[in-house]
Amino acid sequence: MTADEFRALALSFPQATEGSHFDTADFRVGKKIFATLRESDGRAVLKLSPDEQQLLMETGRGIFVPIKGSWGLKGWTRIILEQADAETVRHAMAFAWKSVAPKKLVKAQL
Secondary structure, three states: OOOOOHHHHOOOOEEEEEEEOOOOEEEEEEEEEEEEEEEEOOEEEEEEHHHHHHHHHHOOOOOOOEEOOHHHOOOEEEOOHHOOOOHHHHHHHHHHHHHOOHHHHHHHOO
16 A cells, blocks of 8 residues: 555545644544554554554554554554555554544444
8 A cells, every 4th residue: 555545545534634743644533633644754553442453453464563652552553554455454544533533423424
């Protein structure tokens, strides 16, 4: 998966917008970030729960890696884009999007 494909996928979720901070693109619903992308080094990150992170690490071996330190312990997870496919990332990104989207919006998408 390329950085451009990751960006397009993130923006395909309802009410997702792109912003930036610290030279990193972020993808939000409202003011809450669900994914980030640093194009300079192809670093893509999702906001997951620790349980979702563990599940994805077990089922998508080699694609998902916890961010080092306390952020990773909270569920923030790096995606190794060169090993990822769109279907796997879409599934993982749906977890991230649902974690920040308003409940009414999530319910309307089901």
